[in-house]
Amino acid sequence: MRIRILGSGAGGGFPQWNCNCANCRAVRAGAPGFAPRTQSSLAVSADGANWVLLNASPDLREQIAAAAELAPAEGDPVRASPIKAVALTNGDVDHVAGLLNLREAQPFSVYAAGRVLEALAANPIFTILQTQLVPRIELHMDQTTPIKGDGVDLGLSIRAFPVPGKIALYLEDKNAPNFGTTAGDTLGLEVIETRTGKSFFYIPGCAKIDAPLAERLRNAALVFFDGTLFHENEMIEQGLMGKTGSRMGHINMSGDDGSMAAFGPLNVARKIYVHINNSNPALDSNSQQHAAVRAAGWEIGADGMEVTL
Ligand code: MLT
Numbered sequence: 001m002r003i004r005i006l007g008s009g010a011g012g013g014f015p016q017w018n019c020n021c022a023n024c025r026a027v028r029a030g031a032p033g034f035a036p037r038t039q040s041s042l043a044v045s046a047d048g049a050n051w052v053l054l055n056a057s058p059d060l061r062e063q064i065a066a067a068a069e070l071a072p073a074e075g076d077p078v079r080a081s082p083i084k085a086v087a088l089t090n091g092d093v094d095h096v097a098g099l100l101n102l103r104e105a106q107p108f109s110v111y112a113a114g115r116v117l118e119a120l121a122a123n124p125i126f127t128i129l130q131t132q133l134v135p136r137i138e139l140h141m142d143q144t145t146p147i148k149g150d151g152v153d154l155g156l157s158i159r160a161f162p163v164p165g166k167i168a169l170y171l172e173d174k175n176a177p178n179f180g181t182t183a184g185d186t187l188g189l190e191v192i193e194t195r196t197g198k199s200f201f202y203i204p205g206c207a208k209i210d211a212p213l214a215e216r217l218r219n220a221a222l223v224f225f226d227g228t229l230f231h232e233n234e235m236i237e238q239g240l241m242g243k244t245g246s247r248m249g250h251i252n253m254s255g256d257d258g259s260m261a262a263f264g265p266l267n268v269a270r271k272i273y274v275h276i277n278n279s280n281p282a283l284d285s286n287s288q289q290h291a292a293v294r295a296a297g298w299e300i301g302a303d304g305m306e307v308t309l
């Protein structure tokens with residue numbers, strides 16, 4: 001199974017268009033230790049020819065252009081794409097807006113939780129993906145869904161499960177508990193290769209590693225995990241936004257309540273941070289925070305990075 005990180009940044013990417021923070025200034029200037037990042041997405045293939053995208057970011061056009069595997073092949077018909085399916089972890093703008101890049105009457109399938117499919121159905125802009133060509137298929141929690149699209153069986157299945165998190169920002173109900181979030185608004189995905197039974201986890205948004213999630217991840221071969229923030233308060237401290245990580249539905253990397261500590265006893269063979277926000281000091285590969293992440297056995301995901309499992 002081949003996995004390519006299409007985008008390793010959080011919403012807004014790195015640099016973010018309107019951000020003048022130290023990290024964004026450094027990456028714009030091409031400072032050593034900094035690399036630009038597009039928004040959060042992976043591509044996965046069992047056969048190297050047919051691919052499922054995990055989330056579709058607003059940067060999808062440039063991500064496809066940077067990956068030869070995702071272009072039509074030489075012998076293909078005049079309209080063709082190796083992208084046969086897209087699976088969504090939530091309804092966030094950085095994860096669904098790229099569906100609009102996949103218009104042009106190309107058949108593929110969209111897999112998502114029921115409430116995310118409802119949010120797409122409620123927004124007429126997504127009717128540009130005609131449902132006869134682009135079926136929308138519900139991911140039922142803790143069931144194994146075979147991934148198919150455009151008449152092709154990808155040889156992969158996805159087991160979706162709810163993780164602690166928050167409803168998409170644009171759907172928040174300010175008067176409801178946890179802004180109207182219900183279980184399943186933020187998913188983790190376990191992608192399983194049919195032929196070998198090998199699997200990995202993709203969890204780009206997660207507010208907390210609770211006991212059921214820890215047990216699920218124990219002894220995993222590979223986990224791509226929410227690397228949004230290093231510190232719970234870093235966006236407030238940098239004057240960027242008045243929100244903590246928990247208010248945004250994202251766990252921090254550092255500290256006793258952070259993801260590095262939570263993964264410590266879980267014996268995960270390979271751990272890669274993705275969905276890394278531009279405020280995160282670990283983005284500077286010469287920083288002590290970057291060194292701390294590496295010392296804890298983590299890799300910092302980068303655009304174009306490939307993993308074979
Ligand atoms: C998030 O990850 O918290 C969202 O992408 C925020 C947003 O919609 O900008």
Ligand code: MN
Pocket residue numbers: 010011040092094275
């Ligand atoms: Mn996001």
Ligand code: ZN
Pocket residue numbers: 016019020021022023024025278279
């Ligand atoms: Zn910034």
